[in-house]
Amino acid sequence: xxxxxxxxxxxxxxxxxxxxxxxxxxxxxxxxxxxxxxxxxxxxxxxxxxxxxxxxxxxxxxxxxxxxxxxxxxxxxxxxxxxxxxxxxxxxxxxxxxxxxxxxxxxxxxxxxxxxxxxxxxxxxxxxxxxxxxxxxxxxxxxxxxxxxxxxxxxxxxxxxxxxxxxxxxxxxxxxxxxxxxxxxxxxxxxxxxxxxxxxxxxxxxxxxxxxxxxxxxxxxxxxxxxxxxxxxxxxxxxxxxxxxxxxxxxx
Amino acid sequence: xxxxxxxxxxxxxxxxxxxxxxxxxxxxxxxxxxxxxxxxxxxxxxxxxxxxxxxxxxxxxxxxxxxxxxxxxxxxxxxxxxxxxxxxxxxxxxxxxxxxxxxxxxxxxxxxxxxxxxxxxxxxxxxxxxxxxxxxxxxxxxxxxxxxxxxxxxxxxxxxxxxxxxxxxxxxxxxxxxxxxxxxxxxxxxxxxxxxxxxxxxxxxxxxxxxxxxxxxxxxxxxxxxxxxxxxxxxxxxxxxxxxxxxxxxxx
DNA sequence: ATTACTTTGAACTCATGGGTTCAAGTTGGG
DNA sequence: CCCAACTTGAACCCATGAGTTCAAAGTAAT
Numbered sequence: 001x002x003x004x005x006x007x008x009x010x011x012x013x014x015x016x017x018x019x020x021x022x023x024x025x026x027x028x029x030x031x032x033x034x035x036x037x038x039x040x041x042x043x044x045x046x047x048x049x050x051x052x053x054x055x056x057x058x059x060x061x062x063x064x065x066x067x068x069x070x071x072x073x074x075x076x077x078x079x080x081x082x083x084x085x086x087x088x089x090x091x092x093x094x095x096x097x098x099x100x101x102x103x104x105x106x107x108x109x110x111x112x113x114x115x116x117x118x119x120x121x122x123x124x125x126x127x128x129x130x131x132x133x134x135x136x137x138x139x140x141x142x143x144x145x146x147x148x149x150x151x152x153x154x155x156x157x158x159x160x161x162x163x164x165x166x167x168x169x170x171x172x173x174x175x176x177x178x179x180x181x182x183x184x185x186x187x188x189x190x191x192x193x194x195x196x197x198x199x200x201x202x203x204x205x206x207x208x209x210x211x212x213x214x215x216x217x218x219x220x221x222x223x224x225x226x227x228x229x230x231x232x233x234x235x236x237x238x239x240x241x242x243x244x245x246x247x248x249x250x251x252x
Numbered sequence: 253x254x255x256x257x258x259x260x261x262x263x264x265x266x267x268x269x270x271x272x273x274x275x276x277x278x279x280x281x282x283x284x285x286x287x288x289x290x291x292x293x294x295x296x297x298x299x300x301x302x303x304x305x306x307x308x309x310x311x312x313x314x315x316x317x318x319x320x321x322x323x324x325x326x327x328x329x330x331x332x333x334x335x336x337x338x339x340x341x342x343x344x345x346x347x348x349x350x351x352x353x354x355x356x357x358x359x360x361x362x363x364x365x366x367x368x369x370x371x372x373x374x375x376x377x378x379x380x381x382x383x384x385x386x387x388x389x390x391x392x393x394x395x396x397x398x399x400x401x402x403x404x405x406x407x408x409x410x411x412x413x414x415x416x417x418x419x420x421x422x423x424x425x426x427x428x429x430x431x432x433x434x435x436x437x438x439x440x441x442x443x444x445x446x447x448x449x450x451x452x453x454x455x456x457x458x459x460x461x462x463x464x465x466x467x468x469x470x471x472x473x474x475x476x477x478x479x480x481x482x483x484x485x486x487x488x489x490x491x492x493x494x495x496x497x498x499x500x501x502x503x504x
Numbered sequence: 505a506t507t508a509c510t511t512t513g514a515a516c517t518c519a520t521g522g523g524t525t526c527a528a529g530t531t532g533g534g
Numbered sequence: 535c536c537c538a539a540c541t542t543g544a545a546c547c548c549a550t551g552a553g554t555t556c557a558a559a560g561t562a563a564t
Contacts, residue, residue, distance in 0.1 A: 053523090128286060306512075
């Protein structure tokens with residue numbers, strides 16, 4: 001279905017009418033992501049798509065249009081991945097904490113992946129030029145994701161596995177607890193974050209989330225009951241002014 | 253040393269050597285914020301600063317340099333505001349929840365203000381072109397802010413007003429609970445969020461935060477104990493698929 | 505007033521790149 | 535075989551804007 005998804009392979013271009021359009025959109029997103037909107041030139045996009053410049057203008061009238069379509073397409077791709085992950089909460093195992101940590105970890109992997117990072121950067125970058133794009137992208141990603149999560153949380157609450165509370169708020173905060181710390185640690189997506197650290201962030205998010213939204217029957221998380229960890233935290237707190245960073249000290 | 257920190261006032265330009273430099277930096281940030289890096293032209297910045305174009309190049313060698321200095325200056329301004337807010341936690345009143353809500357609300361006002369939004373947008377926008385800028389800005393804003401918050405939380409924990417836990421993690425999550433939902437609701441800063449909604453976000457963040465990090469002595473928040481509110485949330489959860497938004501239902 | 509320095513405006517150079525044009529193919533269907 | 539539609543490459547037009555040059559003028563301190 002997408003024979004040119006790889007794009008810009010050595011082939012000098014198999015003339016004819018294949019999926020030029022799709023190839024162009026893929027190449028466009030790649031180039032925009034790499035260079036930014038203003039610095040990306042249509043010529044380069046055409047080359048990366050294995051297509052001539054006029055062909056680009058033939059399919060997508062101008063640069064702005066090209067950009068919008070490429071961004072929306074990428075947003076839909078990211079969203080599909082995220083929704084697939086959230087579906088896993090439809091039947092969490094006996095261990096809700098483990099299930100949430102798994103979902104959290106997978107969401108983080110998607111949200112900090114190449115596509116999602118580039119998408120966020122591009123959207124932010126063009127806030128000044130195309131303010132409406134923020135709404136479109138947000139509506140196709142965060143919005144739907146929040147709704148899907150809220151759906152799952154609502155069912156879990158009815159099943160007595162989460163406290164009865166506004167599921168929309170729970171979803172909103174669950175996502176915030178995941179992505180907020182990740183954004184900081186990945187320096188807005190410029191630094192790679194190890195799987196271990198990602199897992200740690202997910203674990204911390206789920207801990208806090210379950211404190212607030214967990215049903216009564218599940219005790220506090222193991223890491224918080226561990227007297228050693230707790231002691232260390234308290235000791236560390238008095239020395240926090242002198243130490244520059246406390247990340248990566250010890251995982252759960 | 254900085255007599256013209258106010259800068260760029262309406263004055264049609266009192267010829268001579270005042271603090272052209274500061275005026276230029278202020279104007280630069282304003283124009284960059286309004287147009288984005290690539291679309292901002294030095295000519296316009298010069299005009300806005302009430303200065304001739306060569307003067308700009310005289311003080312700051314080229315456009316990139318101008319941008320970097322302007323962004324860093326703005327970051328420091330935002331940071332100063334944030335630190336001042338966090339200082340209020342040095343002596344919270346008897347009501348810790350109220351104190352945290354107050355600080356949360358004020359932090360949100362700063363982080364969603366004109367400068368902070370523009371700063372975030374500009375930083376994201378130039379990730380592709382100046383990847384190192386992310387680190388610099390992050391280090392001057394989120395980094396310091398997190399440390400300052402962690403300091404306050406550490407003291408509160410020692411005083412027995414928060415649970416003994418890693419203060420850095422608590423700070424990280426407190427900020428995430430505040431800014432995450434706000435970013436979504438303000439559409440990345442493109443939409444104005446009412447004071448009431450901002451307060452609601454702060455309240456929700458503090459609720460969740462205290463569930464996870466509060467000392468035992470403070471019961472769950474009033475809004476969560478209110479049987480009416482709880483019932484409403486449960487009822488709402490079964491209808492969550494049909495209703496589009498649950499924002500603005502009821503504040504604390 | 506003289507000197508040393510900065511600012512100014514305006515014109516200029518030059519590179520980049522969006523978008524178009526066009527003649528010469530290439531493709532596929534009838 | 536031929537026509538219509540599409541693609542191609544290459545050249546082209548033109549707007550924008552970074553960065554420079556320079557002579558004239560303002561400013562400050564001596």
